[in-house]
Amino acid sequence: MQFKAPKGTTDILPDVARRWQYLEHKAIELFSIYGYEPIVTPMFEHTEVFLRSIGISTDIVQKEMYTFADKGGRSLTLRPEGTAPVIRAYVDHNMNQLPQPVKLYYTGPMFRYERPQAGRYRQFWQMGIEAIGSDDPAIDAEAILLMINYFKSVGLKELTLYINSMGCDEDRPVYIRLLKDYAEENREKLCRDCQKRIDLNPLRLFDCKEESCQLVMKDAPKIIDYLDKECKAHFNKVRQYLDTQGIAYIIKPELVRGLDYYTKTTFEVVSPFLGAQNAIGGGGRYNKLVEEFGGPPTPGIGFAIGTERLSIAVEREGAFLSIDNKMDVFVAVPDEAARSTAINLLSALREAGISSDLDYMGRSLKGQLKYADKRGFKYTVFLGSRELESGEVVVKNMETSEQLEVPLKELVDKLSEILGRPGAVARVKGPGTGVQG
Ligand code: HAM
DSSP: OOOOOOTTOOOOOHHHHHHHHHHHHHHHHHHHHTTOEEOOOOSEEEHHHHHHHHOTTSHIIIIIOOEEEOTTOOEEEEOSOSHHHHHHHHHHTTGGGSSSSEEEEEEEEEEOOOOOBTTBOSEEEEEEEEEESOOOHHHHHHHHHHHHHHHHHTTOOOOEEEEEEOOOTTTHHHHHHHHHHHHHHTGGGSOHHHHHHHHHOGGGGGGOOOHHHHHHHHTSOOGGGGOOHHHHHHHHHHHHHHHHTTOOOEEOTTOOTTOTTOEEEEEEEEOTTSSSOOEEEEEEEOTTHHHHTTOOSOOEEEEEEEHHHHHHHHHHTTOOOOOOOOEEEEEEOSSGGGHHHHHHHHHHHHHTTOOEEEOOSOOOHHHHHHHHHHHTEEEEEEOOHHHHHHOEEEEEETTTOOEEEEEGGGHHHHHHHHHTOTTOOOOOOBTTTTBOO
């Protein structure tokens, strides 16, 4: 009986996994430069954490959560996103008593029961940041800049940045009333889900993927036109900072971003190299979320990048640098006599930071060389009884086929030199190597 990975999930095989590691490594490097520290939260939370934050009437909560009861009868949910768990942890660990803002980053899998398609999965990876404690528009601009700079650092050039402001408690009620009235006037043209959204949460009308609904919403009143003085000034400041930094953006008034917790700034970056699922990252401000979890009034802002979509975009833009996945040295052992020495040699090579391996499949010498060629080693060292006796080994450059004779006891140093690995001090121990074990 053979099994496939569950629908909407994929196995990330070494070639792609290596690319992901590279993308993650670059992200962590840059997030740290901007002052962010790592946080790891559980992959599942009490369901209430997501109901409270993402919002009852969102698609995520209504249709997409992996919710289950554990053996203790608790309702738990696999995290569909990373912001709510981080804020839950911020409150749980009284991080408001730390110097503010608290800047955190995370990477890991998220889970949404969505209809799988290219760029949309049921388990997908995110890399995200959250800056908690400041309402300074400069930090909004910094978060946006960080996301853009990260994309540039991994070679993406063709990006579009959309920004919007969602207003706040002061201006929302007036706007929501207007939006509701507009939706009521157009009720007949809206799908059944949207008709329900009119009463539940009219902002969610902007999330609908139905063409007819999108057409109606195109002419709907937009929150950005109803911002109060403070929100407007905040948004203008964010724009001013972006302008100063030379960051190009498009204001997209319908960018409400599928999650209920946003206030003020929202943003999203899309790549032309992806199909329908073209958002490679998005985020925004959430000035009410800490309070929602029982903490003191505390503003916050953050974003998350989708690793799969990013990886596809970088690949399609031809921006992946060739990642060196070749091993350094294969130790070919033509006869059993030299195997112990070969194993010692392998340890010495590895201690010196030289990636190396030998045959564990009982292959003939010819078979070993074929394997070394296929697997991709830079050098092959021949170590048989003859070499043990003479104390000289042959090192073959697998690309040029050039051969070099090296005294066995100098082999590690010589290979370190050839491969440009400084400071190798390990010595081969054992018979015939000149070093006592
Ligand atoms: P989000 O827009 O729901 O925001 O997700 C962020 C990114 O995750 C998307 O732009 C996309 O690249 C990726 N993504 C989302 N769903 C899927 C999926 N089903 N398959 C593949 N990739 C996906 C958030 O999650 C917020 N927590 C971001 C945030 C942080 N806001 C404030 N702080």
